[in-house]
Amino acid sequence: xxxxxxxxxxxxxxxxxxxxxxxxxxxxxxxxxxxxxxxxxxxxxxxxxxxxxxxxxxxxxxxxxxxxxxxxxxxxxxxxxxxxxxxxxxxxxxxxxxxxxxxxxxxxxxxxxxxxxxxxxxxxxxxxxxxxxxxxxxxxxxxxxxxxxxxxxxxxxxxxxxxxxxxxxxxxxxxxxxxxxxxxxxxxxxxxxxxxxxxxxxxxxxxxxxxxxxxxxxxxxxxxxxxxxxxxxxxxxxxxxx
Numbered sequence: 001x002x003x004x005x006x007x008x009x010x011x012x013x014x015x016x017x018x019x020x021x022x023x024x025x026x027x028x029x030x031x032x033x034x035x036x037x038x039x040x041x042x043x044x045x046x047x048x049x050x051x052x053x054x055x056x057x058x059x060x061x062x063x064x065x066x067x068x069x070x071x072x073x074x075x076x077x078x079x080x081x082x083x084x085x086x087x088x089x090x091x092x093x094x095x096x097x098x099x100x101x102x103x104x105x106x107x108x109x110x111x112x113x114x115x116x117x118x119x120x121x122x123x124x125x126x127x128x129x130x131x132x133x134x135x136x137x138x139x140x141x142x143x144x145x146x147x148x149x150x151x152x153x154x155x156x157x158x159x160x161x162x163x164x165x166x167x168x169x170x171x172x173x174x175x176x177x178x179x180x181x182x183x184x185x186x187x188x189x190x191x192x193x194x195x196x197x198x199x200x201x202x203x204x205x206x207x208x209x210x211x212x213x214x215x216x217x218x219x220x221x222x223x224x225x226x227x228x229x230x231x232x233x234x235x236x237x238x239x240x241x242x
Contacts, residue, residue, distance in 0.1 A: 010052060016094035018049050023087050026126050028150035035069055043068060046083050053090040061086060084126040088196045091124075092220075102201065102220040106211040114210035115143065117218050118203075121195055122147045130194035132232050133207050134159035138168035140208040145172050145180065153179040157236055159188055166242050183239035192221070192232060200225050 010018065022045055027038070043065040051058040064086070067079025095102070106114050122129060122144055129152060133140070136158045148154055158165060162184050169180050191203040204216035221228055 012094055012098040015049070015053055016091070016098045019053070019087060019091045019094060022046050022049055023091060023124060023126065026084070026087075040069075043083065046087060050083075050086050050090055053094065057086075081127055085196060085198055088124075088126075088198045092199050096222070102218065104218045106216050106218070108211060108213065108215050110211040114205075114216065114218070118144065118193070118207065118210065119147050121193060121201055121218075123149065125149065125152050125195045127151075127196050128153040128155070128194075130155045130157070130192075130197075130232070130236070131207065132157045132188055132190070132192040132194075132235075133203075134188050134191075135161055135206040135208065137161040137164040137208060140206075141165060141168040141172060144207065145169070145178065146176070148178065150176075154181070155236065156180065156182045157188060157232065157239055158182070158184050159186060162242055182242040183236060184242055185235055185239040187235055188232075192228065194229060194232070197229070200228055 022042075025042060026046075027034075027042065047058075047061045047065050050061045061083070064079045064082035067075050068083065070076050070079065104117050106117075126149065129148060131144075131154070133156075136156055145154065156165070156169065162182075166182055169182055172178060173180055191206060193201045193203070193207075195201070200221040202219050202221055203210060204218075205211065205214065210216055210218075
C-alpha cells in the first residue's frame with residue numbers, strides 16, 4: 001500500500017485530515033443521492049480523496065458514486081453505502097499509518113473526557129452503530145443515542161437493565177424517528193462499539209459509567225477485529241429481541 005501513497009500529492013497526515021473532513025461534511029445517510037448540487041459536490045470530493053488514498057480503486061469509487069444517483073432507491077443506497085464504507089476504511093487505515101490506532105487512557109473522574117471521546121466515535125458513523133454492553137440503561141440512551149446522525153441504524157446488545165433501557169429507546173424512536181433495535185443475551189461481559197461495520201472500539205468500563213468510579217480506557221481493536229465482529233454478530237443473531 002505504501003506505493004499507492006507515493007502517488008498522492010498529500011501526505012498521509014493531510015489525507016487523514018481530508019478524509020475526516022469529508023466524513024464530517026457528509027449528508028445524512030438517508031438523504032444521500034438526492035441529486036442536489038450539494039450532494040454532487042460532496043460525492044465528487046469523496047471520490048477524489050478516496051482515489052488519492054487508493055488510486056487502484058478509482059474506477060470502483062466512481063461507479064459507486066454514479067450508483068448513488070441511479071434513481072432506484074435500493075441501487076442508490078447501495079452506492080452511497082459503498083462510498084461511506086470506503087471513507088471509513090480510508091479513515092482508519094490512514095489513522096493507523098499517520099497517528100496510530102485510538103488508545104485513550106482516562107483517569108478516574110474524567111467523565112466528560114470519556115463522553116467526548118465516545119461521542120466523536122458515535123458521530124463518525126454514517127450507516128450503522130452496534131453497541132455491546134451488559135449495563136446499558138436509560139442514562140446511556142439519553143447520553144449517546146441523541147448524538148447519532150440522522151439515517152444511522154443502531155443496534156443495542158445488552159444483558160441487564162432492559163426494563164430501564166427499552167422504554168427510553170422507545171421514546172427516542174418516537175421523538176427522533178430513529179431505527180433502533182434492542183436485544184439481550186446472558187453471554188456478554190465486555191463493552192464494544194462497532195462503527196459502520198469497519199471499526200471496533202473496546203471500553204474498559206460500561207459506556208454509561210466511563211471513568212466515573214475508576215480509571216478506564218477506550219482502545220481500538222485491530223488484529224482481532226474480524227474475530228470480535230464475527231463473535232458479536234453471532235451473539236446478536238441468537239439474542240432475544242426486546
